[in-house]
């Protein structure tokens with residue numbers, strides 16, 4: 001039962017639902033959606049697309065034979081939206097309305113409206129490529145163009161076509177966003193009609209800076225406190241920034257400053273929000289601040305789309321985002337801070353004005369805004385594709401190299417991914433035909449990058465599965481260490497106990513072992529600058545990975561103090577990211593021959609070993625390798641003999 005029975009008194013939520021711009025269009029929308037196999041739906045942020053469309057469909061009996069899936073690029077959105085829709089339908093979460101995200105499934109056999117991350121729907125499709133459980137798939141926030149969303153577009157389109165051919169229950173596809181390239185989407189989904197939703201509920205005032213800002217963090221800090229001094233305390237602030245370290249640092253500064261404000265300035269509750277926070281921690285942003293206290297949320301782009309955080313009146317947009325870029329010539333993926341697109345800027349502004357009128361301060365000039373690219377470049381055109389290709393092969397897509405991508409990956413990127421997967425032993429090429437090997441099939445069972453999956457799968461050969469599982473779990477979480485700049489000497493002293501001359505992976509493993517020895521004792525974590533929340537998440541990830549290993553009948557052993565075995569195993573998984581020390585003290589990435597440097601945060605910053613493997617490249621003033629592990633050249637040659645005999649010779653010549 002979704003709407004109140006006749007005679008029931010409408011609740012404030014019912015009243016709110018009816019005030020949404022989408023409500024006016026409901027009969028007409030349902031009429032069209034009932035007929036159309038696919039539709040593109042465009043409506044302003046906050047018009048009610050995500051929360052209402054699934055309910056409207058269900059109420060009207062559309063797709064009732066199965067489940068209506070609503071995908072979101074981010075888990076925090078999937079969880080909070082499911083909560084909101086459950087509330088609106090007056091049902092308990094997990095019954096009629098549920099959600100599925102990595103590590104969490106809050107659904108039951110009764111669930112008909114299922115919010116999920118696009119990655120989860122993609123994983124489900126491995127076991128059920130026709131998606132027979134679902135009658136409708138709503139692809140929300142399609143403009144985000146994450147790797148998963150783009151692959152999902154193709155997978156959903158294929159499932160829809162195959163179901164028609166096989167005379168199965170049809171699959172309805174609805175693609176939604178406030179900001180997208182409608183022609184591109186419409187063409188891709190067989191010239192689907194585009195439905196436009198008129199109007200927005202609350203106005204949003206946009207302000208630009210008069211001059212370009214050289215230091216957006218400083219500008220953000222000043223803006224936060226200007227608002228804090230002038231606006232009523234119930235008006236909360238949401239600030240968009242680029243990453244965890246920056247957010248934690250600004251949060252500390254805000255907390256410090258807010259202790260010394262003049263009388264008349266109320267208290268401030270500063271909350272950080274970024275992807276690697278444990279889910280419970282992320283959901284704190286949705287709780288109201290105590291009365292008289294202003295909530296200031298410092299967030300990465302994870303709060304950019306779909307979420308409604310009640311109380312937010314002000315949005316401060318630094319205009320910057322940290323995202324990946326891929327160079328298919330070098331095969332290297334780089335994480336870099338860059339300007340947002342116009343679509344992202346509009347989404348950010350759209351987080352204000354959800355419950356009332358809002359204000360958005362853009363910390364850049366109007367001229368700078370005009371120069372932003374209109375749409376975010378799809379991830380598929382700027383990331384390493386090896387994970388996607390592996391996934392598509394596991395889905396049984398016959399001709400992966402010619403997969404029907406909405407936007408074609410860069411020429412060379414697919415080739416680079418295939419070469420990488422061949423090197424890892426996941427694919428074989430026979431007469432132009434690429435097939436998944438037995439190892440590749442196993443690699444695809446892990447929700448991890450192929451190189452980590454490979455290291456885990458090889459770990460029984462080195463009798464070090466427990467250690468490798470621990471390390472991969474540690475790497476799957478943003479950071480488990482606190483590095484407060486004001487307490488640098490204390491941090492260094494505390495870290496020294498765990499520092500391994502064998503590199504960052506082994507150092508992290510030492511810390512993780514010590515953490516487990518004291519059973520995660522909070523006091524110990526504080527003294528050692530360890531983030532106990534993130535460590536808790538590491539344990540959860542490890543448990544999930546262990547479960548997958550057990551399903552694959554792997555023998556999980558610990559190698560105790562034999563760290564050489566662990567490093568050998570890592571070298572076998574991560575050899576594509578290897579670098580060699582040059583006579584002049586610099587490093588060269590062996591795959592691309594690009595010049596790279598050791599990041600100052602690495603324990604190997606001073607040591608300069610001859611060979612290392614690294615996790616990722618970070619591009620700031622230079623191209624830095626982050627998270628390094630000391631390896632022997634012999635192990636690299638062992639891992640990929642032909643490849644390294646070529647590479648090492650080339651690097652030396």
Ligand SMILES: Nc1ncnc2c1ncn2[C@@H]1O[C@H](COP(=O)(O)OP(=O)(O)OP(=O)(O)O)[C@@H](O)[C@H]1O
Nearest residue numbers: 045046047048049050051052084178306308354355
């Ligand atoms: N968790 C919530 N708490 C309070 N109000 C909410 C919540 N979720 C949604 N709303 C209300 O419902 C409105 C519509 O939200 P909905 O997410 O459906 O919009 P949308 O059109 O999908 O926007 P967007 O494109 O920004 O995701 C919001 O503007 C807000 O007023």
